[in-house]
Amino acid sequence: xxxxxxxxxxxxxxxxxxxxxxxxxxxxxxxxxxxxxxxxxxxxxxxxxxxxxxxxxxxxxxxxxxxxxxxxxxxxxxxxxxxxxxxxxxxxxxxxxxxxxxxxxxxxxxxxxxxxxxxxxxxxxxxxxxxxxxxxxxxxxxxxxxxxxxxxxxxxxxxxxxxxxxxxxxxxxxxxxxxxxxxxxxxxxxxxxxxxxxxxx
Numbered sequence: 001x002x003x004x005x006x007x008x009x010x011x012x013x014x015x016x017x018x019x020x021x022x023x024x025x026x027x028x029x030x031x032x033x034x035x036x037x038x039x040x041x042x043x044x045x046x047x048x049x050x051x052x053x054x055x056x057x058x059x060x061x062x063x064x065x066x067x068x069x070x071x072x073x074x075x076x077x078x079x080x081x082x083x084x085x086x087x088x089x090x091x092x093x094x095x096x097x098x099x100x101x102x103x104x105x106x107x108x109x110x111x112x113x114x115x116x117x118x119x120x121x122x123x124x125x126x127x128x129x130x131x132x133x134x135x136x137x138x139x140x141x142x143x144x145x146x147x148x149x150x151x152x153x154x155x156x157x158x159x160x161x162x163x164x165x166x167x168x169x170x171x172x173x174x175x176x177x178x179x180x181x182x183x184x185x186x187x188x189x190x191x192x193x194x195x196x197x198x199x200x201x
């Protein structure tokens with residue numbers, strides 16, 4: 001295979017696995033090299049400026065994680081979105097070209113069929129059928145966070161610090177309590193004489 005170079009990869013076109021989608025639904029095809037910011041700017045414009053009610057994110061292979069990240073960002077930004085997730089396998093066709101063909105050697109090109117996991121996630125402002133597999137209802141807390149915007153982020157920041165903060169004080173309190181307990185029990189004078197007596201014994 002060292003003489004072969006991958007010249008192109010193509011996905012088999014398969015219909016989206018959701019029933020009753022509007023014909024003009026926007027499908028965000030997430031690729032491994034896609035920039036999340038670019039994808040999100042486009043997707044948010046569709047939902048907010050163009051007033052789309054539904055949008056589909058799809059990705060396969062190594063782009064699956066990026067697809068899920070985009071969906072989570074969108075749910076956080078818009079809030080109140082119904083979601084249906086479908087996972088399936090897609091066939092990728094990879095065409096490899098022989099860089100150093102021998103006159104009577106093997107074919108110039110090789111086509112490799114690869115089965116890769118693929119994810120399709122439908123986000124909808126309108127309610128969807130909750131009985132279909134992969135359905136997730138809107139998450140209530142995101143609705144509260146959306147109006148806060150930056151404040152929401154701040155609180156999450158301070159709560160993270162807050163988690164770090166409470167841990168040291170209890171130890172300090174315990175130490176001071178111990179000291180307070182020990183101090184009255186053996187006032188300095190008797191404490192030291194007590195120790196000396198022990199030594200004598």
